[in-house]
Amino acid sequence: MADNFILKNVRIKDSKTPCDIYISEGVIKKTGSNISEAGAEIFDCNGFNVIPGLFDMHVHFRDPGFTHKEDIITGTRSALAGGVTGVLCMPNTNPPVDNPGTLKYIYDKAKNTGVEVHQTACITKGMKSQELCDYEILKKAGASALSDDGRPVENAELMRKALELTNENNLLITSHCEDLSIINGGIMNKGEISRRLGVKGMDRVSENMITAREIILAESVGARIHIAHVSTAESVEIIRQAKKKGIRVTCETCPHYFMLTDEKLLARDADFRMNPPLRTRNDVEAVTEGIIDGTIDCIVTDHAPHTAEEKQIFEKAPNGVVGLETSLSAVLTGLYHTGKISLERVIELMSETPRRLLGLEIHDIKEGEKADFTLVDLNREWTVEPDKLSSKSHNTVFKGMRFRGRPLMTVTEGKIRYNII
Numbered sequence: 001m002a003d004n005f006i007l008k009n010v011r012i013k014d015s016k017t018p019c020d021i022y023i024s025e026g027v028i029k030k031t032g033s034n035i036s037e038a039g040a041e042i043f044d045c046n047g048f049n050v051i052p053g054l055f056d057m058h059v060h061f062r063d064p065g066f067t068h069k070e071d072i073i074t075g076t077r078s079a080l081a082g083g084v085t086g087v088l089c090m091p092n093t094n095p096p097v098d099n100p101g102t103l104k105y106i107y108d109k110a111k112n113t114g115v116e117v118h119q120t121a122c123i124t125k126g127m128k129s130q131e132l133c134d135y136e137i138l139k140k141a142g143a144s145a146l147s148d149d150g151r152p153v154e155n156a157e158l159m160r161k162a163l164e165l166t167n168e169n170n171l172l173i174t175s176h177c178e179d180l181s182i183i184n185g186g187i188m189n190k191g192e193i194s195r196r197l198g199v200k201g202m203d204r205v206s207e208n209m210i211t212a213r214e215i216i217l218a219e220s221v222g223a224r225i226h227i228a229h230v231s232t233a234e235s236v237e238i239i240r241q242a243k244k245k246g247i248r249v250t251c252e253t254c255p256h257y258f259m260l261t262d263e264k265l266l267a268r269d270a271d272f273r274m275n276p277p278l279r280t281r282n283d284v285e286a287v288t289e290g291i292i293d294g295t296i297d298c299i300v301t302d303h304a305p306h307t308a309e310e311k312q313i314f315e316k317a318p319n320g321v322v323g324l325e326t327s328l329s330a331v332l333t334g335l336y337h338t339g340k341i342s343l344e345r346v347i348e349l350m351s352e353t354p355r356r357l358l359g360l361e362i363h364d365i366k367e368g369e370k371a372d373f374t375l376v377d378l379n380r381e382w383t384v385e386p387d388k389l390s391s392k393s394h395n396t397v398f399k400g401m402r403f404r405g406r407p408l409m410t411v412t413e414g415k416i417r418y419n420i421i
Helices: 072-081 100-110 135-140 156-169 192-197 205-221 233-244 255-259 262-267 281-293 327-336 343-357
Strands: 004-012 019-024 027-032 041-044 049-052 054-059 084-089 116-121 143-146 172-175 225-227 249-253 373-383 402-412 415-419
Touching (some): 049 343, 054 343, 084 343, 205 225, 205 249, 233 281, 249 281
Parallel strands (some): 054 084, 172 225, 225 249
């Protein structure tokens, strides 16, 4: 594992001018032309771009409790293969992350992975929407945010109290916006495709209602609220208008919501089922516009591994898809190479803003900074082959898809953790 090396002929972020970068003792020691250091390993990078390591603020590593799907070791390995150097894990494990002991287990296991692992703690005990957790104790134990992700907090007054408390503890609440009474057993977007397939759909009103509720509740107590995995045109517009009013709302979306529609479900393949579900072409366009105009703050994966056996039966399979190894390539293919956003905006969406929202150090690529970055060939074409993914599970919506752009090397703590140059 190289920790004293020089990257020759790279472009820092979106620079047009190639240079060299010398890394030693975990730090970027020098940037410039024709750098030479005795004993340093040399990598010729052929004009590839170096960007700050990505931070995915919405992943499920299934550890503890569901390690047949994924665990912290395989999850972080998958992250590194995707150029992701930091993650925020969701708390719907077994047991749920509502106590210091579970937090300690996660952080101890993540120590030597080379990935900066942060953990969300539960809003309510056991994620049962009945009693708030002790946020002071959870924050002292290392919690970086709060969520009952996988389900909403069903009681609005309980959610309002949780938001009010965050003004004291400064922990960001991430909300899974879903009205369970409206969903009522739906397994995909309710619309023409669900009718053709003869299966129960998830009405979009479910997401829209809770998105509006959370924003109203946050405004009432002057708190921050972060809306998870936005997928509908209406939710994008609700958030856009709330931001114009100065309400402290931020949000995220995933690559599949701006690249794919519910027509993928016509194949009756459960790998295309997730929650919220793939929507319509109008939703894809609205989510894309939200990214372009700044309504949407972050792009995440909602990396949610399930085994092939679990995904076998279309109607009964659990929701969720893996995404850590394909997220950057999907964004480059769907947004950057189509001219919709710049590389600078990619970095903002996938590295800088997630860290800023969580109050974490924002990494840069310059002398004296920690060496935490990803080397990317913006034009490398490759086909997604599920069996070659580093994740323990292979339930990707992008199987067989041709991408343009790929991470080639991931560096954290000054060490090369992943390299396919």
